[in-house]
Amino acid sequence: MDLVQMQKSLQDYTKSLFLEGILDSQFLQLQQLQDESNPDFVSQVVTLFFQDSDRILNDLSLSLDQQVVDFKKVDPHVHQLKGSSSSIGAQRVKNACVVFRNFCEQQNVEACHRCLQQVKQEYYLVKNRLETLFKLEQQIVASGGMVPAVELGF
Amino acid sequence: MGMETESQFHVLAVDDSLFDRKMIERLLQKSSCQVTTVDSGSKALEFLGLRVDDEDPNVLSTSPHIHQEVEINLIITDYCMPGMTGYDLLKKVKESAAFKSIPVVIMSSENVPARISRCLEEGAEEFFLKPVKLADLTKLKPHMMKTKLKKESEKPAKEEESEVSKPEIKEEEDPSVIEILPLHQELESEKLEPLMSGGNKRKAMEEVISTDRSRPKYNDITTSV
Numbered sequence: 001m002d003l004v005q006m007q008k009s010l011q012d013y014t015k016s017l018f019l020e021g022i023l024d025s026q027f028l029q030l031q032q033l034q035d036e037s038n039p040d041f042v043s044q045v046v047t048l049f050f051q052d053s054d055r056i057l058n059d060l061s062l063s064l065d066q067q068v069v070d071f072k073k074v075d076p077h078v079h080q081l082k083g084s085s086s087s088i089g090a091q092r093v094k095n096a097c098v099v100f101r102n103f104c105e106q107q108n109v110e111a112c113h114r115c116l117q118q119v120k121q122e123y124y125l126v127k128n129r130l131e132t133l134f135k136l137e138q139q140i141v142a143s144g145g146m147v148p149a150v151e152l153g154f
Numbered sequence: 155m156g157m158e159t160e161s162q163f164h165v166l167a168v169d170d171s172l173f174d175r176k177m178i179e180r181l182l183q184k185s186s187c188q189v190t191t192v193d194s195g196s197k198a199l200e201f202l203g204l205r206v207d208d209e210d211p212n213v214l215s216t217s218p219h220i221h222q223e224v225e226i227n228l229i230i231t232d233y234c235m236p237g238m239t240g241y242d243l244l245k246k247v248k249e250s251a252a253f254k255s256i257p258v259v260i261m262s263s264e265n266v267p268a269r270i271s272r273c274l275e276e277g278a279e280e281f282f283l284k285p286v287k288l289a290d291l292t293k294l295k296p297h298m299m300k301t302k303l304k305k306e307s308e309k310p311a312k313e314e315e316s317e318v319s320k321p322e323i324k325e326e327e328d329p330s331v332i333e334i335l336p337l338h339q340e341l342e343s344e345k346l347e348p349l350m351s352g353g354n355k356r357k358a359m360e361e362v363i364s365t366d367r368s369r370p371k372y373n374d375i376t377t378s379v
Contacts, residue, residue, distance in 0.1 A: 026285055029285070029287055029288065032184075032288060033180045033181065033184050033288070035184075038180065038183075041180060044176070045173070045176060045177065045180075048172065048173050048176060049173060052172075052173055079234075079263070080171065082263070083171070083174070083263040083284060083285075084171070084173050084174075086263065086284070086285050087173070087174070087177055087284065087285040
């Protein structure tokens, strides 16, 4: 695949993530923060997000598996995940967290279990897609090309 | 007038989340600010040079080793933090004789009107909803400029000073009122007109006390001298 084709693939792939609602405009904000002085900002921040989220999801699983669920512990975790997913533009994860928090407030354990599954699903989806996105970028850079700025015509 | 736009503003950013610190740091850098990040309110106070008395947390003393070389032009802090919240930090800064003139901005991922008005009433210049955007940070410049102007123009005549700062007051005041409303930033600028004549509590308070916007609550405002 030549460079131009790779760049087009990347653009199309990125667009699809927005069209599917997996990413929202906040992701564009992140890209605006990346420049020559901070060329890896987006991947750095996203990596941090993955690390944080893996930990949080693990803690949430443990907390919800307790005999008596301590919602005072569960809610802050969901709050944090909602915040960080919102900050990187992981729209569907954020939305799943909003629903999750509502059920936390109601102290509905069963619903919370379902919510956790939903959050995990959305999280693994965005994680997978972003990892693919970064791989595409790396291929372009490795071939001596520049990663094109995102142009969203919709 | 010595408006040194070349010299950078230095912002102290406070947030317990590493992720959020990285975000706000980059946002501020991209807005041409120098940034120092700390992960707690107490570390922020330490950095400023304030020591909290362990016996009586209400007693704040100034450490003999104040960071005089590091001039902080603005403090931006998360609201929800363990231990000292952003609100607590705001109060401590505004209660300190040495640092009350430093503008403070609060950030929160939760849109709670009561929280927002409480912060603004305590002296916060702005309240940003997370995720904070680059466009939000353009609102910081007027607040930071005031601290620079104040230091540069130590004019004895207060009237002169109010002439200097007055044009900025009206502009920057209403945006902070608007922050209460969960509207998109672009929409908010259109709302400036109707809100200017509104009976805003803080605005009324300041008209009574002084035109010095950065010290809304105190009467000992002689910056001059």
